Amino acid sequence: MADQLPSRSENFSEWYNTIVQRADLADYGAAKGTMIIKPYGYALWENIQTYLDKRFKKHGAKNAFFPTFIPLSYIQREKEHVEGFTPNLWLVASGGGETLEEPYAVRPTSETTINMTVRNWIHSYRDLPLLLNLWNSCFRYELRTRLFLRTSEFLWQEGHTFHASWDEANEYALAILTDAYLDFYANAAAMPSLAGRKSEKEKFPGADITYTLEQMMGDGRALQGCTAHNLGHNFAKSFDIRYLDRGNELQYAATASWGLSTRAIGAILMTHGDDKGLLMPPRIAPTQIVIVPIFGKHADPAPVLAAAKQLARELADYRVEIDARDDKSPGFKFNDWEMRGVPLRIEIGPKDIEKNQVVLARRDTGEKKFVSNAELLAQVAQTLDSIHDTLYARAKKFQDDHTFSVDTYAEFQARTAGEGGAGFLMAHWCGNRECETAIQQETKATIRCIPFVQTKEAGKCIRCDGASQERVVFAKAY
RNA sequence: CGGGGCGUGGCGCAGUCCGGUAGCGCGCUUGGUUUGGGACCAUGAGGCCGGAGGUUCGAAUCCUCUCGCCCCGACCA
Structure with missing residues (x-):
């Protein structure tokens, strides 16, 4: 008998800390406050990336990479920005045993280094808009950390875009907020969002306006699921980014930046799930379907395993795993995959093979039903969609009720x-x-x-x- | 940086008060019986007791110093 999970309803925080590790999503790194993302957790991140990356590209953004080390003087160039980030800054003071003449900041975000570079790429209105996105990690010194929610280093994407006017930067930030982030949360993560703008106190240091999606976690706390900033002309003025407009007049560019981090994983975990464990939203679940072969009493296991493999081939459009472990009972496997949040389980045993059927078990409702082989593909597609809808509806109701x-x-x-x-x-x-x-x-x-x-x-x-x-x-x- | 707690096989812990050379559960190995909701029997492996110094015939246990982690507070874009 495995250890019981802490109850999600009674001790939400302990439930979260336990499930993240027990489901093999992540673990603590050796350096304080750092996080190791394990394959199951990273697969979720990859699915998030794939979904978002397509939408960013649809809006014209192109991926690039900028260095982790940023000369400290760059960070200090925009007044509000430096004030905002200094408490969170990691610095590299030496390299190769030599003290550096100027310390490097380890990027807490890339606005400064991007702006210092891009100022040389922009000369004319013909160079605008310039739409960049970076998939990288960033570093923020934190006193109290929690896996996925707040760590010293985390993965994210940061978009940085350069526009001809304040209005255009604003429109772009809003477009990403709704067409990429809001869409992702609703249609991939099965999460409702509350969209709005931040107060002056809460906005990003250096932004004119910060837009946000706020989501409600299962304990009634709010979590900021992403941000998009209209930086106006602030950075362009600090970094002297100017272009000649159609009238041959020198104008300051307007900039925007927008980001979503691995904190989104924390949000997904804390939105869905129950006392049995996690509940992965089907469209981005690392494993969408687990097939558990049942090896009957005194029967040859080979035909059952062969049937399971045949099933997996038929379901090749989905992320499928066969749990063929011979040292674990079916009951153990059911609980194990439910704890990990796999949305759909297929059981297949000797009796099913005789009858040309399988058992379909959904994680959200616990409902089990027999499905004939002929109907399987249609049923799987329909059930996964139905689970997505159920998760969204539950989360929406929870948000409305609170x-x-x-x-x-x-x-x-x-x-x-x-x-x-x-x-x-x-x-x-x-x-x-x-x-x-x-x-x-x-x-x-x-x-x-x-x-x-x-x-x-x-x-x-x-x-x-x-x-x-x-x-x-x-x-x-x- | 304040206040509290904890460092003992991979994980969770007992043993510390009353010093005698380390134990339990889970996991792991191997063999067998099992398998439709967390199987069972047997077997085996695995520990500088966070580190350093001291007291003692003898230290996981007592003393001193030190390192690290967790919780609460402060901080949090």
């Missing part, structure tokens, strides 16, 4: 009291940073975003009674 309109600070404090998440709290806010900071200090809740979609209504700030024209979303966040 979204509250809050009109008094007393209720706000009551909802944010205690250890766990508080859901999304839609409340009026005067727009002042002082109030925002005070609310955070008093309740641990932060403004996650100012949603794009909401009914405009006048109201009073939850804390100071100041005038407000729209609600913002507060939550306790990861």
